Amino acid sequence: xxxxxxxxxxxxxxxxxxxxxxxxxxxxxxxxxxxxxxxxxxxxxxxxxxxxxxxxxxxxxxxxxxxxxxxxxxxxxxxxxxxxxxxxxxxxxxxxxxxxxxxxxxxxxxxxxxxxxxxxxxxxxxxxxxxxxxxxxxxxxxxxxxxxxxxxxxxxxxxxxxxxxxxxxxxxxxxxxxxxxxxxxxxxxxxxxxxxxxxxxxxxxxxxxxxxxxxxxxxxxxxxxxxxxxxxxxxxxxxxxxxxxxxxxxxxxxxxxxxxxxxxxxxxxxxxxxxxxxxxxxxxxxxxxxxxxxxxxxxxxxxxxxxxxxxxxxxxxxxxxxxxxxxxxxxxxxxxxxxxxxxxxxxxxxxxxxxxxxxxxxxxxxxxxxxxxxxxxxxxxxxxxxxxxxxxxx
Numbered sequence: 001x002x003x004x005x006x007x008x009x010x011x012x013x014x015x016x017x018x019x020x021x022x023x024x025x026x027x028x029x030x031x032x033x034x035x036x037x038x039x040x041x042x043x044x045x046x047x048x049x050x051x052x053x054x055x056x057x058x059x060x061x062x063x064x065x066x067x068x069x070x071x072x073x074x075x076x077x078x079x080x081x082x083x084x085x086x087x088x089x090x091x092x093x094x095x096x097x098x099x100x101x102x103x104x105x106x107x108x109x110x111x112x113x114x115x116x117x118x119x120x121x122x123x124x125x126x127x128x129x130x131x132x133x134x135x136x137x138x139x140x141x142x143x144x145x146x147x148x149x150x151x152x153x154x155x156x157x158x159x160x161x162x163x164x165x166x167x168x169x170x171x172x173x174x175x176x177x178x179x180x181x182x183x184x185x186x187x188x189x190x191x192x193x194x195x196x197x198x199x200x201x202x203x204x205x206x207x208x209x210x211x212x213x214x215x216x217x218x219x220x221x222x223x224x225x226x227x228x229x230x231x232x233x234x235x236x237x238x239x240x241x242x243x244x245x246x247x248x249x250x251x252x253x254x255x256x257x258x259x260x261x262x263x264x265x266x267x268x269x270x271x272x273x274x275x276x277x278x279x280x281x282x283x284x285x286x287x288x289x290x291x292x293x294x295x296x297x298x299x300x301x302x303x304x305x306x307x308x309x310x311x312x313x314x315x316x317x318x319x320x321x322x323x324x325x326x327x328x329x330x331x332x333x334x335x336x337x338x339x340x341x342x343x344x345x346x347x348x349x350x351x352x353x354x355x356x357x358x359x360x361x362x363x364x365x366x367x368x369x370x371x372x373x374x375x376x377x378x379x380x381x382x383x384x385x386x387x388x389x390x391x392x393x394x
Contacts, residue, residue: 023187052105069245
């Protein structure tokens with residue numbers, strides 16, 4: 001299927017690559033890197049057409065993220081994270097959609113969704129407080145989604161807990177500037193966020209359970225199947241696509257580097273069958289990771305397009321496929337780097353940056369496999385998984 005955004009990114013690939021070192025040095029995306037994403041429409045791919053978006057197929061979005069990440073990991077990561085937020089905003093109250101996009105459809109929305117805040121009800125809305133980590137691309141965003149637990153009127157968290165997504169304008173939260181000093185994905189600028197006694201009108205609060213079970217998309221009257229995907233499929237898609245794209249970038253740099261390399265033994269890499277075998281095996285693993293992620297999201301999209309409900313069992317298997325794809329690709333990169341020689345670790349060699357970025361991306365909570373694999377196995381042997389945290393990421 002045609003993908004004009006991917007075509008536009010391909011035309012500017014060298015520019016994205018060249019900005020990688022600047023992103024890392026700044027600790028956030030260079031303004032020019034952000035401009036490339038705006039110019040090409042990459043962040044608007046999952047945005048509703050009514051607000052200047054493209055309503056692209058999720059496969060097209062994932063392929064575009066992979067291409068960007070193969071040029072520069074941080075730029076791809078920001079695209080994968082920030083680019084998913086319009087998907088949920090499409091379901092939000094029409095008033096907040098107009099607040100966000102009414103004047104500028106290129107307005108970006110940050111996150112994180114981790115429920116690190118407390119939302120206390122008051123007349124007309126809520127009072128909101130909290131401290132969050134890992135707000136990727138946040139310097140270039142004017143609004144934010146923040147995860148929270150609902151509290152009672154005294155400020156005590158409800159039991160059982162009730163998760164909410166809260167939408168705030170830039171004036172209502174603080175970005176902690178010195179909070180992103182890390183080994184990889186340095187250019188993402190994934191800084192801390194602090195909210196102190198912000199008043200939030202009720203129309204800017206979303207019940208997380210309604211996103212998970214699909215009620216919110218139905219209530220919003222959305223007909224495009226993309227908006228009826230499970231949250232556990234849509235949210236991880238851009239993150240895992242960026243990790244696989246980073247691995248593809250590492251492979252491309254490795255192949256170019258090895259073409260004329262002569263090892264200390266005097267053997268040219270092109271004449272070393274052991275290295276060539278390992279490189280081919282790694283390349284096959286990265287390709288398999290790409291295929292698994294894209295096939296998974298296409299199958300889920302086809303299900304919702306046909307009006308079928310995506311069961312918990314199917315969501316669990318989908319999460320297993322997605323998380324495993326990331327691990328498979330990053331392990332393949334380790335095999336590549338182990339055969340790149342000591343010069344690959346020099347800071348002017350892009351291989352080491354892609355290697356660091358891949359492992360940092362793998363550390364995201366969405367790639368933690370323990371509970372996901374456990375639950376997926378239980379569902380496949382016909383055992384109902386226990387309620388509670390094990391189900392929370394599915």
